[in-house]
Amino acid sequence: MGWAVTVELSLTRLAGPEGSGRLLVVGPSLGTSVALLWRDCAKVLGGGFEVIGWDLPGHGSGGPAKEAFTVQDIADEVAERVTALAGGRPSAYAGVSFGGAVGFELAARSDGPFEAVVCIGAAPRIGVPEMWRDRAALVRRAGTPVMVDGSAQRWFAPGFIARAPRVAGALLRVLAEVDKESYALACEALALFEAGEAVLPLRVLVGEHDVVVSPDGADVVLAGCGHLPPAEEPAAVARTLVEVLEEMRCPTTTA
Numbered sequence: 001m002g003w004a005v006t007v008e009l010s011l012t013r014l015a016g017p018e019g020s021g022r023l024l025v026v027g028p029s030l031g032t033s034v035a036l037l038w039r040d041c042a043k044v045l046g047g048g049f050e051v052i053g054w055d056l057p058g059h060g061s062g063g064p065a066k067e068a069f070t071v072q073d074i075a076d077e078v079a080e081r082v083t084a085l086a087g088g089r090p091s092a093y094a095g096v097s098f099g100g101a102v103g104f105e106l107a108a109r110s111d112g113p114f115e116a117v118v119c120i121g122a123a124p125r126i127g128v129p130e131m132w133r134d135r136a137a138l139v140r141r142a143g144t145p146v147m148v149d150g151s152a153q154r155w156f157a158p159g160f161i162a163r164a165p166r167v168a169g170a171l172l173r174v175l176a177e178v179d180k181e182s183y184a185l186a187c188e189a190l191a192l193f194e195a196g197e198a199v200l201p202l203r204v205l206v207g208e209h210d211v212v213v214s215p216d217g218a219d220v221v222l223a224g225c226g227h228l229p230p231a232e233e234p235a236a237v238a239r240t241l242v243e244v245l246e247e248m249r250c251p252t253t254t255a
Contacts, residue, residue, distance in 0.1 A: 005073045009054045010061040011081060014038055015046025023091040024049035024245075025082050025114075027099020029121065029228060030186050031144065031151060031175040033060025037096065041230035044238035049092075052085065054078060056098065058182020060174065065182040071098075071193040075105035083113040092245050094118040096230060097212070098186060100204075101126060104195035107202040116201040116248035118241060121227045123204070123213050124195035132191035136184035144183050145176040157209040157226040167231055201248035205229065205240065220244065 012035055014026070024045060028034040034053030042051040055062035057069070082091060093114045095103040100122020107117040138146060152161060152172055161168040206218035207225030215221045220240060222229045229237045 005067060005069045007057060007065075007069050007073050007077045008063065009057075009074070009077050009081065010063065011052055011054050011085075012061060014042035014051045014053050016042075016048075016050040017046075018050060019087075020048075020050035021089060022049045023082070023086050023089050024051050024241075025078065025091065025093045026051060026053045026230075027078070027093070027095030027102050028053065028056060028059065029097035029099060029155075030056070030190070031059070031147060031178055031183065032096075032171060032228070033174050034099075035060060036170055036174055036231070037228060038230050040234035041238045041241075044235050045241065048242060052082075054081075056182065056186055058179030062182075064179040065185050068185050068188065070189050071101045071105055074189075075102045075109075078102060079106060079109065079112040079114075086113050090115055090249070092116045092118070092248075094120060094241055095122070096120045096228060097122055097126070098190065101190065101193050101195070104198070104202075105193075107198040107200045108196035110199045112200075114200060116203075116245055117198075118203050118205060118244055120205045120222075120229055120237075121207060121210055121213050125193065126190055126213060129191040132187040136187035136191075139180050139184045139187070143180045144178045147183075148172050148176055151175055154212055155227045157207065157224055157232060160226065160232055164232075171228070171231060203244050203248065205237075205244070207232070 057065035100119035103119040203219040205220045206215040209226045
């Protein structure tokens with residue numbers, strides 16, 4: 001297993017009043033910034049939560065990775081930082097793709113700050129290790145711009161780029177600017193990842209057009225979405241998240 005690595009994550013408050021009665025922490029997909037991915041969805045969620053997002057190393061506001069890390073290392077840092085921020089408030093987590101893998105890891109921990117976890121466009125294992133290692137090697141050689149064309153096909157539901165070119169274009173530009181070594185290390189983290197058994201309330205949401213993670217077996221299939229639902233259908237995803245989180249709330253926190 002090796003020694004755990006301390007990963008310095010950048011956290012950003014996306015919506016809702018600071019110190020709101022409930023806290024929702026959101027996580028990004030590989031190659032995205034959490035602010036851009038969740039921006040419009042967080043605006044809707046901000047009516048009931050303080051929404052805080054974290055960025056992967058070398059992505060968005062995150063500084064580049066200094067060493068190799070695992071999904072578990074990221075989950076450790078998220079749990080530690082959120083425990084300090086929550087101050088005892090009811091807290092939930094929702095993450096997309098890589099952020100969803102972190103969600104699976106958090107859901108396997110009974111001693112963390114979260115009462116419920118939602119994994120979006122994620123599975124207990126995403127892809128196969130060889131795919132992630134090959135992608136890491138490619139990005140180290142050619143940089144993250146080499147991923148733009150393929151991601152444009154994988155990330156979005158059919159017709160989304162034509163329907164929302166500004167949103168899609170902004171996400172793809174961010175991808176091209178991601179630190180290539182940090183991206184490669186995140187790929188290698190996904191190559192090693194396999195989720196443990198959940199002990200917290202957990203729901204899996206997958207877009208009906210997701211070609212990365214099959215919607216078969218998801219708890220909720222998100223209509224009209226591909227792999228990045230919070231950016232594709234922000235209002236609908238926000239409503240679904242609120243409904244799902246309300247269903248999962250612990251009886252002791254509903255008063």
